[in-house]
Amino acid sequence: MRIHHLSCGSLCPHGGRLLGGEGGLLSTAEVVCHCLAIESGDGLVLVDTGFGMEDARNPRQLGPVFGLMNAKPRSETTALKQLEGLGFAAADVRHIVTTHLDPDHSGGLPDFPAAEVHVLSTELDAALNPRLRDRPRYVGAHWGHSPRWVRHDAGGDEWFGFESVRILPAAGAEIALVPLHGHSLGHTGVAIRTGEGWLLHCGDAYFNHGEVQTPPTCPPGLRFFQNLNAADNKARKGNQERLRELAGRHGGEIVFLCSHDPHELERERGRTNAALAAE
Numbered sequence: 001m002r003i004h005h006l007s008c009g010s011l012c013p014h015g016g017r018l019l020g021g022e023g024g025l026l027s028t029a030e031v032v033c034h035c036l037a038i039e040s041g042d043g044l045v046l047v048d049t050g051f052g053m054e055d056a057r058n059p060r061q062l063g064p065v066f067g068l069m070n071a072k073p074r075s076e077t078t079a080l081k082q083l084e085g086l087g088f089a090a091a092d093v094r095h096i097v098t099t100h101l102d103p104d105h106s107g108g109l110p111d112f113p114a115a116e117v118h119v120l121s122t123e124l125d126a127a128l129n130p131r132l133r134d135r136p137r138y139v140g141a142h143w144g145h146s147p148r149w150v151r152h153d154a155g156g157d158e159w160f161g162f163e164s165v166r167i168l169p170a171a172g173a174e175i176a177l178v179p180l181h182g183h184s185l186g187h188t189g190v191a192i193r194t195g196e197g198w199l200l201h202c203g204d205a206y207f208n209h210g211e212v213q214t215p216p217t218c219p220p221g222l223r224f225f226q227n228l229n230a231a232d233n234k235a236r237k238g239n240q241e242r243l244r245e246l247a248g249r250h251g252g253e254i255v256f257l258c259s260h261d262p263h264e265l266e267r268e269r270g271r272t273n274a275a276l277a278a279e
């Protein structure tokens, strides 16, 4: 089972050292949108979509927060264009699994209108009928095409002690949603069994690789942003603590990655290239 690591859009906010831990205070930090494209027995499975073609044409639809974050949606970095570059067509994407529905994760949904979109029920409800305070975070244009939503509710299954729900049984791969609420109300991790163990895409449950290490580290601006942006900050912090414990106990079996850390993206691309070279 082959997994492609894509960055589907980027954000270049000012405050390099405060956000990325490197560079000057006014330099720009590099924030990637790490998505996965899994070649499965049931077509391509995308985990998150980053920004999409319409975001590139009309970045204003992302709202003022993404303007402040210096979002750079470009057509050539959309999942659609990158997959076309790899020889796939939009129709090859049969499933999209979303960690949550913030604009930097859901922008590509309209580019794959035939795909089933797998999401936790709590997140779908939060996005379609947002609380007053959550209204600015979701962009309704990303689901204006009426996606083929597939709701999931965790419970029944267990993954390393976390409540989970197995999805896509026809994919010939073990894929499970592992709810990690807090950043948004229905935020989830996505666990994928690989040849070597497990890959856990943690979405926005953390933003910097240092946050799942013990003791945790995080550039102060990034910590501030996460506290500010959380739909339920207590749950977010609690889940981050559980991820640290998991990494401490099972770090040898599970590869952790989040959406926005450029170091993790580089690490996984390096790992993929090394595996290809060894084939």
Ligand SMILES: [Zn+2]
Pocket (backbone or CB within 6 Å): 102, 104, 105, 204, 259, 260
């Ligand atoms: Zn995000």
